[in-house]
Amino acid sequence: MQPDLELVAVPRDESYKVWSHGYPYRTVRWHFHPEFEIQLITATTGKYFVGDYIGDFTPGNLVMVGSNLPHNWVSNVPTGERVDERCLVVQFDTEFLTRAIDVFPELKRVETLLDASSWGVLFSTKTGAAAEPIMREMLVAQGIRRITLFLSLIDLLVRSAAPIKLASAAYRADPAHYAESRINHVLSYIGRNLSKELRESELAELAGQSASAFSRYFRRHTGVPFVQYVNRLRINLACQLLMAGELSITDICYQVGFNNLSNFNRQFLALKGTSPSRWRADQQLNMTSASVSSDDDAADATHAQEAFG
Structure with missing residues (x-):
């Protein structure tokens, strides 16, 4: 199954995006994005999928996924029920840390973590417990405090004992191939033309579908x-x-x-x-x-x- 593209909007005056969401939620689907992601499960159990890896998760599950690596967490929640907060999420682009490494040689060790995240990295529940208060403060922090918290989180991950790579060594993300899919072509077009008038009928034509079929197709992929x-x-x-x-x-x-x-x-x-x-x-x-x-x-x-x- 082809993963869907998620458009991650990192605020212009911030270095990274931090947020939380419940379950069900629109981003809970097989998807990818160019940004790196650190996700901590705070409630529910279920199955998670990273590249070609499938595993079980419980609260405390802390995973970092690399650029364009498909992923999804599916919770065991009865149909019709909702969970207010399922996870905490931090997302940032490659350039942010690359520029920081160029300026601060002490960050050189982070490159190993970034490379490993190409296959997804699972950290211990002890690391997950230590990460939660940092990520919660990140949700409300302002100014320089946001950067010190981010570096604290990255330092915690770099020093974590025996993190586990998730996807197989043979697995390689292929964003160029994903982009060929109909929905990702549409989502990319929306992201590039957000300030312009966007008509559903015109997007349906771009996708080569009737208006009614496109409406159902779009909702199925984005939620x-x-x-x-x-x-x-x-x-x-x-x-x-x-x-x-x-x-x-x-x-x-x-x-x-x-x-x-x-x-x-x-x-x-x-x-x-x-x-x-x-x-x-x-x-x-x-x-x-x-x-x-x-x-x-x-x-x-x-x-x-x-x-x-």
């Missing part, structure tokens, strides 16, 4: 209807632009592909539970608070230095 999928990507992009603080809300509305402000506000409220202006104000308050805390820490350090001068 959500076409319009909902596109709106979610656009709102995520809008959040990045809101945090940058350079554009007005009206400008952002049109830049991410909405054709009127009222629909943008309505979709934003539905997905984020608040208005774009309120969301931006809350983020600015959060950033200001982090800045004040840093200033206080710096002042405390100065006073301590003077006291022990």
Whole structure:
């Protein structure tokens, strides 16, 4: 079965993406993405699939998968039931760590971990338990603290005793072959043209299907209807632009592909539970608070230095 492409939106002003999700969830399917991923299961048991590997997972299951390596975790949850949080996820692109290694020679050992992740790497439950508080703080951390937490997590993985490679030595991810599939061609097109008008009928034509067949096909592969999928990507992009603080809300509305402000506000409220202006104000308050805390820490350090001068 061909894996589906997942479009990972790492915020423009951040080095990596960290988030959590429950079960069922739209990304719970056989899929791949260019970004590296570290995933920690916090609830449920089930089967997981990494490359050509199949295994059983329980809470504490901590796995790192490399670029374009297909993967999926399927939980044993009765039909109709939901789990609020199934896992914690960290995603980052290759260039982020490659540039860091170039600047900091001490990170050279990370290259071994990145190479091993090409087949998927399973860490011990002890490492999983140590990783959980780090990843939970990463969900809310701001500024430099995000980087120190990320490095702490990577250091934990590098020093972990006897991690296990998952896929067989003969397995090789083949993203060029995956990209030939109909759904991945469509998803890639959406990602490249998010700011433009996207009509389901035109995407159906691109996929060589009737509108009704494409609608069913798209939902089966992504877990959500076409319009909902596109709106979610656009709102995520809008959040990045809101945090940058350079554009007005009206400008952002049109830049991410909405054709009127009222629909943008309505979709934003539905997905984020608040208005774009309120969301931006809350983020600015959060950033200001982090800045004040840093200033206080710096002042405390100065006073301590003077006291022990």
